[in-house]
Amino acid sequence: MREESMAKADTFPARFMDKLLMGMPLSDYVRTLITPFNVVAMGILCVGIPLIVLRFVDGLATITHASNEYPWSILLGWGLFSGVPLSATGYIMATAVYVFGFKKYHPLVRLGVLTGFLGYLFAVIYLLIDIGRPWRIYYPMAVSYGPTSVLFLVAWHVALYLTVQLLEFSPAILEWLHSRRVRKWAVMITIAMTVAGVILSTLHQSALGALFLLAPGKVHPLWYSGFLPVFFFVSSIYAGLVMVIAVSTILSRFMRNSADREFLGSLDTLTVGLGKGACIVMFVYFALKLIGVAHDDNWDLLATPYGYWFLVEIFLFVLVPGFVLTRGVKRDSARMVRIGAFYALAGVILNRLNVSLITFNWAIPGHLHDLIPPVKEVFVVLAIATLHIIIFRWIVNRMPVLREHPDYREHG
Amino acid sequence: MVKSRERRPAGKDPGEGRGGSREEKPGISRRDCLKALTAAGSATLIGGSVDAHAYKKFSGWPDRCGVLADLTECVGCRSCEAACNRANGLPKPDVPFDEKSVFEEKRRPTASAYTVVNRYEDPEKPGTPVYRKVQCNHCNEPGCASACPVRAYTKTPEGAVLYNKDLCFGCRYCMVACPFYAPAYDYESALEPRVVKCTMCHGRVKAGGVPACVEACPVEAIKFGKRKELIKIAETRIRNRPDRYVDHIYGEHEVGGTSWLYLSRAPFERVDFPTNLPEKPLVEQTKGFLSSVPLVLVLWPAFLGMAYAATRNKEDDK
Numbered sequence: 001m002r003e004e005s006m007a008k009a010d011t012f013p014a015r016f017m018d019k020l021l022m023g024m025p026l027s028d029y030v031r032t033l034i035t036p037f038n039v040v041a042m043g044i045l046c047v048g049i050p051l052i053v054l055r056f057v058d059g060l061a062t063i064t065h066a067s068n069e070y071p072w073s074i075l076l077g078w079g080l081f082s083g084v085p086l087s088a089t090g091y092i093m094a095t096a097v098y099v100f101g102f103k104k105y106h107p108l109v110r111l112g113v114l115t116g117f118l119g120y121l122f123a124v125i126y127l128l129i130d131i132g133r134p135w136r137i138y139y140p141m142a143v144s145y146g147p148t149s150v151l152f153l154v155a156w157h158v159a160l161y162l163t164v165q166l167l168e169f170s171p172a173i174l175e176w177l178h179s180r181r182v183r184k185w186a187v188m189i190t191i192a193m194t195v196a197g198v199i200l201s202t203l204h205q206s207a208l209g210a211l212f213l214l215a216p217g218k219v220h221p222l223w224y225s226g227f228l229p230v231f232f233f234v235s236s237i238y239a240g241l242v243m244v245i246a247v248s249t250i251l252s253r254f255m256r257n258s259a260d261r262e263f264l265g266s267l268d269t270l271t272v273g274l275g276k277g278a279c280i281v282m283f284v285y286f287a288l289k290l291i292g293v294a295h296d297d298n299w300d301l302l303a304t305p306y307g308y309w310f311l312v313e314i315f316l317f318v319l320v321p322g323f324v325l326t327r328g329v330k331r332d333s334a335r336m337v338r339i340g341a342f343y344a345l346a347g348v349i350l351n352r353l354n355v356s357l358i359t360f361n362w363a364i365p366g367h368l369h370d371l372i373p374p375v376k377e378v379f380v381v382l383a384i385a386t387l388h389i390i391i392f393r394w395i396v397n398r399m400p401v402l403r404e405h406p407d408y409r410e411h412g
Numbered sequence: 413m414v415k416s417r418e419r420r421p422a423g424k425d426p427g428e429g430r431g432g433s434r435e436e437k438p439g440i441s442r443r444d445c446l447k448a449l450t451a452a453g454s455a456t457l458i459g460g461s462v463d464a465h466a467y468k469k470f471s472g473w474p475d476r477c478g479v480l481a482d483l484t485e486c487v488g489c490r491s492c493e494a495a496c497n498r499a500n501g502l503p504k505p506d507v508p509f510d511e512k513s514v515f516e517e518k519r520r521p522t523a524s525a526y527t528v529v530n531r532y533e534d535p536e537k538p539g540t541p542v543y544r545k546v547q548c549n550h551c552n553e554p555g556c557a558s559a560c561p562v563r564a565y566t567k568t569p570e571g572a573v574l575y576n577k578d579l580c581f582g583c584r585y586c587m588v589a590c591p592f593y594a595p596a597y598d599y600e601s602a603l604e605p606r607v608v609k610c611t612m613c614h615g616r617v618k619a620g621g622v623p624a625c626v627e628a629c630p631v632e633a634i635k636f637g638k639r640k641e642l643i644k645i646a647e648t649r650i651r652n653r654p655d656r657y658v659d660h661i662y663g664e665h666e667v668g669g670t671s672w673l674y675l676s677r678a679p680f681e682r683v684d685f686p687t688n689l690p691e692k693p694l695v696e697q698t699k700g701f702l703s704s705v706p707l708v709l710v711l712w713p714a715f716l717g718m719a720y721a722a723t724r725n726k727e728d729d730k
Contacts, residue, residue, distance in 0.1 A: 101723030132582015
């Protein structure tokens, strides 16, 4: 078997095909693709992709709920405003391991970087569908500068950070391609890229919050705060931590074969460790949110319907998951930490949707009637999310993400 | 160090002139030239020509124009809507401009209408409705312009805020930022969507005319002029008829002031003017954040480098 594949793989295209098909003949490979998940995924894509095409034929109005009053719909509320904090995994893990020296988390760094990279890539894809003329996406970088705009900063930083994360992940790609010499270069820039990554992330995670500072009359005063950039940045830290827990949980269940023993063996311990970090940040964040209310003296607003909703967010979706995580950490129970992590993730998403959609335009009569997204838009989001998962899986199957490549072991 | 800096900027002009002066103006000697140079240099150094107090303070184009809309005068004839449609070559509306049934719902400017008039019942005076014209207010420091990542918006010296569709990539952040819900977007267009809003008939104004809506108004409910003067007129009207007006000129201070100014007999919040806006221009809301950006860029590498060094140091100790 081995000799056969050696004989087959003497030309570059043949070798490359071999890599793509994971060493299987084409017919075998295709057979492995017929799984219940893939059948559902195909179904979603068959509905979603034509809808994305429709956007470029008949305009945004045909697929989204966006309107003159609500310029940003769920496409960005989910894809950009929720997607970016969940993609904080890359800078969090790289900083923890390379800058702060938490070496034992090394098995999770590549996973963090890949989750971050793909998260940003797909945030840009949501954006490209949403913006009017996506082929002008480079305009803020090359054609006309608007430095008074927070979005100008976001555009630059997301573009730069996407590049940084690709470079951070490149050793995995190069190991997969057996490109030893280029990999050496790619590994050398790790620390520089990590530092660049933290700077860019600090600024654009907070900038996503700062975007809404320009709409003081529109975002509900309980969510509108001068501290919005700080809220967004601090919550992105724990979002990154719990996202790593969530993604590693899913992968250790469904993609066990792509992980090595070191990854699977250390995962429970590392999960508890990440949970510890996350719950501390969550309590800090909770305190900051209270300071935000105090700073603007909005206590009286807490006794209004939006106030109750605010309390639901910060108690039920920040403090309670924080307690679940704490309890998991105290009992050394990875299972409970995992439950807390998924719970905390829901809280981050809820917060971003609250700022960008649910309390945005709260003063407009009939505001809450416009919140439920149309079915078409839901399918577009589902289709992109499905593609996201498929590409993620494709990479994890092939490249050394959950395992160390035997030829490139770093320690020992 | 100081000396060379003092000379360099001034040295440029005489330096260029020197080549020519030898042939054409033999009257200016090298000595005179140097003397002038030193004087100019010291003047710069002392700061004679620059007032440090006024430095970089720009309170807006001095002669910017605006429109004073008096809601107590408007009769809801929609002539302004029709004139705007004609002047800007907009598509024919679904219902004709003399149709009053449009008042049954509250409308807003759209991709095919720069301006609309809405009707409000006045509970204090039943049967005498209040009409309000809605369009871009042409802010002194526009939120849309502060929001635009490609600088597609310009505040002109004449007062109008103009949008350039050739730069726009359709992010719609301007629409998020506009406190008056003025810009509309062409959601129907697949490949060439643009933001649409009132231009305060910039072309007509530059040519010495007035905006089409102002010209069309049969009762002079909207009046075009220099913003400064319009404020004086509005103040006079309020002073002379305190029974007729709420004591407030909407747009004088809201979000740093707008070119369109409004007088009303009904409280402004009752006719859907946003009354929860800061008096500072919107750009002030993001200024603090944006000025922290360079600090993070410079300080973070230092902090992280320190953390890195600390962990390396610990490893070495082991």
